Amino acid sequence: MHLVPGRPDPSRARPSWSRPGGPGAETEDADRRAQREARSERLHDLITQCARGDDSSFAELYDLTSSRIYGLVLRVLRAPELAGEVTQEVYLEIWQQCSRYTRDKGSVLAWMTTIAHRRAVDRVRAERSRIERDSRHAASSAVPEYDTVWEGVGRNLDADRVRRALDSLTRIQREALSLAYFGGYTQSQVAQLLGLPLGTVKTRIRDGLIGLRDTLGVGA
Amino acid sequence: MRNPHDIIGSYVTDALDSGDVMEFAEHRAECEDCSNEAAEFAETLTELTHVTAVVPPTELRGALLAAARQRPQLPPEPIRLRSPAQKATGRRGRVSLLLAAAAAALVVALGGWLHSSTQVQSYQVAASEEVSLLSASDVVVRRSTVSGAPVSYIVSEQRQRALVVGEGLAAPGPGRSYQLWRLTSAGAQPDALIPVGGTFRTWVSGSLNDVTGLALTLEPAGGSARPTTEPLSLVKL
Numbered sequence: 001m002h003l004v005p006g007r008p009d010p011s012r013a014r015p016s017w018s019r020p021g022g023p024g025a026e027t028e029d030a031d032r033r034a035q036r037e038a039r040s041e042r043l044h045d046l047i048t049q050c051a052r053g054d055d056s057s058f059a060e061l062y063d064l065t066s067s068r069i070y071g072l073v074l075r076v077l078r079a080p081e082l083a084g085e086v087t088q089e090v091y092l093e094i095w096q097q098c099s100r101y102t103r104d105k106g107s108v109l110a111w112m113t114t115i116a117h118r119r120a121v122d123r124v125r126a127e128r129s130r131i132e133r134d135s136r137h138a139a140s141s142a143v144p145e146y147d148t149v150w151e152g153v154g155r156n157l158d159a160d161r162v163r164r165a166l167d168s169l170t171r172i173q174r175e176a177l178s179l180a181y182f183g184g185y186t187q188s189q190v191a192q193l194l195g196l197p198l199g200t201v202k203t204r205i206r207d208g209l210i211g212l213r214d215t216l217g218v219g220a
Numbered sequence: 221m222r223n224p225h226d227i228i229g230s231y232v233t234d235a236l237d238s239g240d241v242m243e244f245a246e247h248r249a250e251c252e253d254c255s256n257e258a259a260e261f262a263e264t265l266t267e268l269t270h271v272t273a274v275v276p277p278t279e280l281r282g283a284l285l286a287a288a289r290q291r292p293q294l295p296p297e298p299i300r301l302r303s304p305a306q307k308a309t310g311r312r313g314r315v316s317l318l319l320a321a322a323a324a325a326l327v328v329a330l331g332g333w334l335h336s337s338t339q340v341q342s343y344q345v346a347a348s349e350e351v352s353l354l355s356a357s358d359v360v361v362r363r364s365t366v367s368g369a370p371v372s373y374i375v376s377e378q379r380q381r382a383l384v385v386g387e388g389l390a391a392p393g394p395g396r397s398y399q400l401w402r403l404t405s406a407g408a409q410p411d412a413l414i415p416v417g418g419t420f421r422t423w424v425s426g427s428l429n430d431v432t433g434l435a436l437t438l439e440p441a442g443g444s445a446r447p448t449t450e451p452l453s454l455v456k457l
Contacts, residue, residue, distance in 0.1 A: 051293070051296070053293060055285065055288060055289060058285070058288055059281075059285055062281060062284065062285070063281075066275075066276050066280075066281070067273045067274060067275045067276065068266075068269045068270070068273050069269075070274055070275070070276035070280070071269060071272040071273040071274035072269045072272050074272070074274055075272040080277070083276075084276065084277060084280050087276060087280060087284075088280060088283060088284050088287065089393075091284050091288070092284070092287055092288060092291055093367060093390055095288045095291060095293065096291055096292070096293055096294055096388070096390070097294060097367065097368040097369070097388075098293065099293060099294055099295060099296040099297075100294060100296065100297050100368040100369075101368075102297075106259050106262050106263060107263060107266070109266050110262045110263045110265075110266040113262070113265065113266045113269060114262055115367060117233075117234055117265070118234055118367070121234045122438070122449070125449070129448070156270075158267075158270040159270045159271045159273065161270075162267055162268060162270045162271050163271055166268075166271070177229070177233070180229075180230060180233040180234075180235035181233040181234075181235075181265060181268065182272070184234075185235065186230075186235050186236065186237050187227070187230040187235045187236060187237060187240075188237050190235065199226070201230075202226045202227050202229065202230055203226055203229075204229075205229030205230055205233060205235070206225075206226060206227075206228055206229030206230075207229075208229070209228075209229050209232070209261045209264055209265075212264050212267070212268070213260055213261065213263075213264040216264060216267050218260060218263045218264045218267055219260065219263070
C-alpha cells in the first residue's frame with residue numbers, strides 16, 4: 001500500500017499554488033507533514049511495545065489518541081454514555097489485536113480509526129433498529145443532522161486546516177460524506193435523506209474524499 | 221455493480237449496503253488501484269477526526285487500563301497468504317500455500333480445542349472428518365479477516381462439506397451471536413452459529429448445492445432468519 005508513486009490519477013496532480021492556503025502555505029505544509037510523521041512514528045513505537053504486553057505504552061497510546069477516537073465515536077453515537085462504552089471496547093480490541101498491526105495496514109491511527117468507526121457504526125445501527133422496533137414513530141420523526149459538525153469543537157490548527165479542506169468541497173459532497181461517515185447511514189439511506197439517486201451519492205462521497213485527500217496532501 | 225470504483229467512498233465510510241459489500245470485497249482483493257485508494261481514503265478520514273476531537277471523560281482511562289490488564293492479547297498473525305512476494309508466486313504456489321495455511325489453521329484450531337476437551341474419541345472423529353475434507357482433490361481455502369482476526373473457509377464441492385475456522389474473534393457482545401450464511405441465488409440462507417470463545421471450527425450445516433459464497437455476520441443472540449447486519453467476512457466460491 002505504500003507503493004503507489006506515480007499512479008496515474010489526474011485529480012492528484014493539483015499544483016500546490018492552487019491549494020487552499022494559497023502561496024506560502026508550502027513550508028507550513030512541510031512542517032506539518034514532518035510533525036505528522038514524527039507523531040505517527042511515535043504511535044508505531046508504542047503499538048510495537050503494546051504488542052509485547054507493555055501496558056504503560058498502551059496508556060500513552062491512549063493519551064495520544066483518545067480525544068480523536070472518543071470524539072469520532074461520540075459524533076456517530078451522540079450519547080456520551082454509549083460513546084464511553086464503545087470507546088472502551090475499541091481500545092480493548094486494539095490492545096488485543098495490536099500484535100496483528102503491520103505497516104501495510106496503513107498508519108497506526110488510521111488502523112485504530114477504522115476499528116473505532118466500524119464499532120461505532122455497528123452500535124448506532126443496532127440502536128436505531130432497536131428504537132425502530134420500540135416505536136416506529138420515534139425513528140421516522142427523528143430529523144437527521146448534518147453539516148453542523150464543522151462548526152464549534154476542536155479549535156486548533158489541524159482542525160482549522162481540515163475545516164478549510166471541507167469548505168473547498170461542494171455542499172452535496174460534504175453532506176453526503178458527513179451523513180455516511182459521521183451519521184452512520186448507509187449509502188442508500190444517504191440517498192433517501194438527500195433525495196438524490198444512489199449513483200449520485202456514491203460518486204459524491206468518493207469525489208469528496210478525493211478532494212479532501214488532495215487538499216490535505218494525504219498519502220497512504 | 222457497474223463500476224466498483226464508484227463505491228470505494230461508501231466502502232471506507234462503512235456505508236455500503238450489504239449486497240454491495242459482497243461484490244466490492246471480491247473486487248478489492250483483485251484490484252490494486254482500489255486497494256491503494258481505499259488506503260489513502262482511510263488516512264484522509266483519520267485527518268477528518270481532527271474536527272470532531274473531544275477529550276473523553278477522565279474515568280474512562282482508569283477503567284480501560286484496568287480492563288486491559290485482565291484482557292489477554294492475541295499472538296502475531298500466524299500465517300500471511302497475501303503478502304506481495306507470495307502473490308508473485310502465481311496460482312500454483314498459492315494453492316499449496318493455501319493448503320499449508322489450511323493445515324496450519326486447523327492445527328491451531330484443533331490445538332486450542334483439544335486443550336479444552338477430554339473427549340479424545342470425538343476429537344478423532346472430528347479430526348478424521350477434517351482430514352477427509354482437506355484431502356479432497358478440489359478443496360479450496362478462502363481466507364478472510366474479521367477486525368484483524370483470521371477466519372478461513374475450507375470448502376470441498378466433492379465432499380459437499382465446508383468448515384469455517386478462526387482464531388481470536390472478538391466477543392460478539394451481550395445479546396449477540398456470530399452467524400454463518402450460505403449465499404445462494406435465492407439470497408442468504410441462515411447457517412450455523414459460531415460458539416463464543418474466539419477460537420472456533422464450525423461446520424457449515426446446510427446443503428452446499430447452489431451455494432455461491434459464504435459469509436459471517438453479527439446477529440441478535442440465537443441467530444436470524446435473514447441477515448440483519450452487513451457481513452464481517454464474505455467469500456465467493
